[in-house]
Amino acid sequence: MKRHINKVAVIGSGIMGSGIACHFANIGVEVLLLDIVPRELNDKEKAKGLTLSDKIVRNRIVNDSLAAALKSKPSPIYHQKFANRITTGNLEDDISKVGKVDWIIEVVVERLDIKKQVFENLEKYRKEGTLITSNTSGIPIKFMSDGRSDDFKEHFCGTHFFNPARYLKLFEIIPGPETSPEVLDFLNSYGEQYLGKTSVIAKDTPAFIGNRIGIFSIQSLFHMVKDMGMTVEEVDKLTGPVIGRPKSATFRTVDVVGLDTLVHVANGIHENCKDDERLELFKLPDFINTMMENKWLGSKSGQGFYKKVKDDKGKSEILTLDLETMEYRSKKSAKFATLELTKTIDKVVDRFSVLTAGKDKAGEFYRKSFGALFAYVSHRIPEISDELYKIDDAMKAGFGWEHGPFQIWDAVGLDKGLEFAKAEGLEVSSWVTKMKEAGIETFYSVKDGATYFYDIPKKAMEKIPGQDAFIILDNIRKSNEVFKNSGVVVEDLGDGILxxxxxxxxxxxxxxxxxxxxxxxxIAEKDFQGLIVGNQAANFSVGANIGMIFMMAVEQEYDELNMAIKMFQDSMMRMRYSSIPTISAPHGMCLGGGCELSMHADKVVAAAETYIGLVEFGVGVIPGGGGSKEMALRASDTFRKNDVELNVLQEYFLTIGMAKVSTSAYEAFDLGILQKGKDVVVVNKDRQIATAKAHARLMAEAGYTKPPKRKDVKVLGKQALGMFLVGTDSMEAGHYISEHDKKIADKLAYVMAGGDLSEASYVSEQYLLDLEREAFLSLCTERKTLERIQHMLKTGKPLRN
Structure with missing residues (x-):
């Protein structure tokens, strides 16, 4: 049976329910979001003379929840207009509407009795064959469908989204006792292809995969921090980006998620996993019990492991909880000699062997924590999963780890991992020693561009399924390398595409x-059919090397700087005017020069999570790699008969002048950075390179022809320049911008107006590029620009001087 999901119903509009509703709206699905009817009027409703029978009152809970979600940061939705795809209602007046949806997702409070009551009501209206799933984070799926019809049971399972649903990729699918294999297969592929998730079919065990391992890892650290006499700052320093984990590391993550949430899951595991060999570890340490009693739950209560306060002068300070005294104190810096050794190691995976060999407290910490983790995950197979790669996938997608436990074990070496576990008095599962005895020394291997994992029942390496839709650059980089220098690697993707x-x-x-x-x-023009600029790092590109620009400017090497900027411009023009199609595949941060490169490609295949913009104003210059020219050109192409052309140009000017950055690829269309009808968005970043390759092949096979160079860019001259200069004068006079901001804006105005031409004229791209480069160079002679660049290099933050 071929299924189509055109409309879903989400039952429960709390943080999780609204987040799931928004993410379905993100991908173009109609959503019916329902919640309970209020039992009493609030003060505002009483003042207006409303009654409990008024529709606005009956839908108050769902509407307030959705409105709060849409205002939250980071936003759960790619574009605010996508919220129009969500219709709200309540579970009394509107429950019959679930009969017209393709999938019902229950996201109500984590109580089995309430969930069962909701399912009983839903079954009265649900049409046969409709998918129905629960977003529980721990209640056994087998208990929920008791008493339901055979059709209900066949189409019912758990689908556990992680919060926030837009940003965390893990999508756990938990079968019930009678769930149809067809339903599981459909949800697995739908989650990956349409929702952009990492789909993992889990077993119906407490906390499933992600939370079982994730909560163990956190609880293990909770107990270790006391044993080793470590501070909150030290643990967060050691468990953050240095090992490929989020900046929030451990304790800050708990504050964000909520201590009560973590305690709820930990207690559930402790109560329901009596055969777990590390059961005692899920008991809460004393300091956690104290925090729970004090309601120090984290961000939701205003304090947790960290607390933000203001001093007498109104200056904010973040205090840290001292786990010995249970009092807040000023933050202390955390430094370790072992971490210093990893500063020159860019790839996280290469750091693990150095970190675990450390002679200081950091090295001891890593050996202890990884030893405990390795032993624990080995014993979870086959309890929570039959395949070890699913555990790694769950930790990467649900907890933001760059590498899963078995990948880390491979990085430190099988024998070292066994040593770490043994030193902690822990035994690993027998399958690991049998694997070693069979001469297999790694959990993963790469062959012919595909990743293989150790299949325990088969006692052999097996290909991880589902890879055919992806191109994994790490797997092909060495074998398919065509060219390499210190700045790039060029790989052959096959089918004539580089x-x-x-x-x-x-x-x-x-x-x-x-x-x-x-x-x-x-190389592509000579021997291939198309070229993609893409990578699978955290970010596409943060822009030009401003350190190089700073050094040239400080040394007053203006001829060299002029040549460097011209090389950048010429390279962007080659992207546009090569004889083969060029495609940019941006994702994550795509700023400044990265944005300029994308704007000069024949097509952009952007990941939905792309934060793209021309941010050069923040370092005291204008876009100098063709970005200023390109915005003037795009404004010109947008002019229509009877337009007020100045207003159109002003929008493009403000995109640069206000250093606007999209919060998703969809917003980039509004900024004129991505172009409707030409550029495309991919929700699953893992598919991005493969999708870009497909578009490059399609363009090549359709008979790609090199476009003629543009000499028809309409610029408005003095008319536009005058308007912009008046605007910047008034902004400075009103103290909205500084004197230096005005200088930068005036330079940009000069470029985008095409100079001080006496009337509107048609000019070439090269004419605008020359104006742009001249303006960029002149700003690099300014002391305040150099101060801005230096501040950015030192702090990573813009300076407004």
Whole structure:
């Protein structure tokens, strides 16, 4: 049976329910969001003379919840207009509408009795064959469908989204006793293809996969922090980005999620997993019990492991909880010699062997924590999963770990991992020792561009299923390398398509990257059919190498700087005017030069989570790699008969002048950075390179022809320049911008107006590029620009001087 999901019903509009509703709206699905009817009027309703029978009152809970979700940051929705896809209602007046949906998702309070009552009511109206799932985070699925019809049971299972639903990729699917295999297969592929998730079919065990391992990891640290006499700051320093975990690390993450949430899951595991060999670890340490009694739950209660306060002068300070005294104190810096050794190691996976070999407290911490983790995950197979890769997938997608436990074990080495566990007095599962005895020393291997995992029942390496829809650059980089320098690697993706992957720190664009990009275009034009610029790092590119620009400007090497900027501009023009189709595949941060590169590609295949913008104003310059020119060109292409052309141009000017950055790829269309009808958005980032390759092939096979260089860009001259200068004068006079802000804005105005031409004229792209480069160079001679660049290099934050 071929299923189509055109409309879903989400039952329960709390943080999780509203988040799930918004994410379905993100992908174009109609959503019916329902919640209970209020039992009494609030003060505002009483003042208005409303009654409990008024529709506005009956839908108050659901409407207030959705409104709060849409205002929250980070936003649960790609674009505010997508909220129009959500219809709200209540479980008394509107429950019959579930008969017209394709999938019902229950997201009510975590109580079995309430869930069963909801399912009983839903079954009265649900049509046969409709999917029905529960977003429980721990209640056994087998108990929920008791008393329901055979059709209900066949189409029922757990679908556990992680919060926030838009950003966390884990989608656990938990079968009930009678769930149809067809339903599981459908949800597995739908989650990956349409929702952009990492779908994992889990077993119906307490806390499933992600929370079972994640809560163990946190509880293990809770107990270890006391034993080792460590501070909150020290643990967060050691468990954050240095090991590929989120910046919020451990204790800050607990504050964000809510201590009560963590305690609820930990207690559930302790009560329901009596055969767990580390059961005692799920008992809450004393300091957690004290925090629960004091209601120090984290961000939701205003204090947890951290507490934000203001001093007498109104300056904010973040205090830290001292776990010995249980009092808040000023934050202390945490430094370890072992961490210093990893500063030059860019790839997280290469740091683990160094970190675990450390001679200080950090090294001891890593050996202890990884030893405990390795032993624990080995014993969870086959209890929570038959395949070890599912545990890694769950931790990466649900907890934001860059590497799962078995991948980390591979990184430190099988024998070392066994040593760490043994030193903690822990035994690993017998399947690991049998694997070693059989001569297999790793849990994963790569062959022919595909990842293989150790299949325990088969005692052999097996290919991880579902990879055919993806291109994994890590797997093909060495075997398919066509060219490499210090800035890029160029890989053959097959079928005549090349990929150029930046290798610089944070994928900044400097001389080596630009020469590598040009070399890739040369090779593609000679022997291939298309070129993609893409990578699978955390971010596409944070822009030009401003450190290089700063050094040239400080040394007053203006001729060299002029040549460097011209090389950047020329490279962008090669992207546009090469004889083969060029495709940019941005994701994550795509700022400044990364944005300019994308704007000059023939097509952009953007991940939905792309934060793209021209941010050069923050470092005291205008876009100098073709971005200012390109915005003037796009404004010109947007002019229509009877338009007020100045107003159109002003919108593009403000996109640069206000350093606007989209909060999703969909918002980038509004900014004029992505173009409707040309550029596309991919919800699942894992599919991005494969999708970009498909578009490159399609363009090549359709008979791609190199476009003619543009000489028809309409600029408005003095008319536009005058308007912009009046605007910047008034902004400075009103103290909205500084004197230096005005100088930068005036330079941008000069470029986008096409100079001080006496009347509207048609000019070439090269004319605008020359104006842009001249303006950029002149700003690099300004002391305040150099101060801004230096501040950005030191702090990562813009300076307004």
């Amino acid at each position: 990929n150029v992957e930046f290798q610089s720190k944070m994928n900044t664009i400097g001389g080596d990257v630009l020469s590598g990009l040009n070399k890739a275009i040369d």
